[in-house]
Amino acid sequence: xxxxxxxxxxxxxxxxxxxxxxxxxxxxxxxxxxxxxxxxxxxxxxxxxxxxxxxxxxxxxxxxxxxxxxxxxxxxxxxxxxxxxxxxxxxxxxxxxxxxxxxxxxxxxxxxxxxxxxxxxxxxxxxxxxxxxxxxxxxxxxxxxxxxxxxxxxxxxxxxxxxxxxxxxxxxxxxxxxxxxxxxxxxxxxxxxxxxxxxxxxxxxxxxxx
Numbered sequence: 349x350x351x352x353x354x355x356x357x358x359x360x361x362x363x364x365x366x367x368x369x370x371x372x373x374x375x376x377x378x379x380x381x382x383x384x385x386x387x388x389x390x391x392x393x394x395x396x397x398x399x400x401x402x403x404x405x406x407x408x409x410x411x412x413x414x415x416x417x418x419x420x421x422x423x424x425x426x427x428x429x430x431x432x433x434x435x436x437x438x439x440x441x442x443x444x445x446x447x448x449x450x451x452x453x454x455x456x457x458x459x460x461x462x463x464x465x466x467x468x469x470x471x472x473x474x475x476x477x478x479x480x481x482x483x484x485x486x487x488x489x490x491x492x493x494x495x496x497x498x499x500x501x502x503x504x505x506x507x508x509x510x511x512x513x514x515x516x517x518x519x520x521x522x523x524x525x526x527x528x529x530x531x532x533x534x535x536x537x538x539x540x541x542x543x544x545x546x547x548x549x550x551x552x553x554x555x556x557x558x
Contacts, residue, residue, distance in 0.1 A: 352383055356390045363394035375405040384417040396420045400465070404441050406449040411457055421461035423491075424450065428472040429482050437471060447482060454486035462488040468524060469495045469517040476527060480536055489539040494524040496545045 356363075366387060368374050377383075387397065398421045399414075411419075426446060427437050434443035454462060464483045468476065476492070483490055495517050499505060507513070528542045 349379065349382060349386065353386055356387055360392075362392060365396045365398060366394040367398045367400060369400040373402055373405070374399065375401050375403075375409060380409060381413055381417070384414055384419065388417045393418065398423060400425065402426070402438065402441055403446045403449050403453075406453060407445075411453065411460070415457060415460060419460065421463060422453070423463040423465050424488075425465050426479070427466045427469070428475050429478050430472070430475050433472050433475065437467075437469065450486045450488075454488075458487070462486050463491060464488045465491045466493070467495050468492050468519065468527065470519055471517060473519065473523065473527060476531075480531075480534070480540075484536060489541075490536070491541045491543070492527070493543045494519060494545045 368380070368383065374380060384397070387394070397418045399419060400423045403422070403424045403426070406422075424446075425438075426443075428434050429443060429447065431443050434441065450462065453460065462483075464479065466472070466476075466479065472479075480490065495514075497514050497518075499510070505511070524542070524544045531537055531540065534540075
């Protein structure tokens with residue numbers, strides 16, 4: 349908490365968007381409201397405050413209080429509405445619990461933006477339409493990213509089966525582009541963003557330049 353206080357009160361001089369979470373599940377931390385409170389107390393307030401979560405533990409937190417402290421948007425990492433596929437792609441999470449939490453969130457907190465963030469793989473590409481239908485129920489917008497191997501950026505895989513998994517999950521050439529094209533007449537298309545692996549390569553080059 350002391351480090352966070354120093355970050356938002358001494359190190360940062362201006363904040364456009366402050367995002368909690370990415371690469372870890374922030375809702376496992378019982379201090380989340382305390383972090384939001386500290387951010388809310390600083391003299392220069394962020395224009396927007398976002399959270400990135402898998403939404404499985406949202407029911408354990410006071411979302412109304414989070415809104416009072418300035419939370420604007422929750423970006424949910426969700427790849428499928430299929431229980432079977434979710435058990436493979438996001439182990440130890442319960443898609444039924446996640447979907448129920450999001451339905452409650454949309455019903456009780458309509459002003460809070462929900463963004464569905466999905467990694468599109470060989471396993472879940474056939475279920476994108478069902479995921480979009482659920483997203484419509486909770487008034488979500490959508491981000492779809494083509495699965496991509498980040499190890500050439502020097503990142504060490506956490507699982508020894510990583511390369512076997514990547515081979516099984518990778519899409520065929522042009523498959524992601526065909527997905528986007530198939531959705532262009534969908535009424536929810538204006539709410540969608542698509543990031544093929546080529547676009548991610550572009551951002552990777554920006555990171556390397558930096």
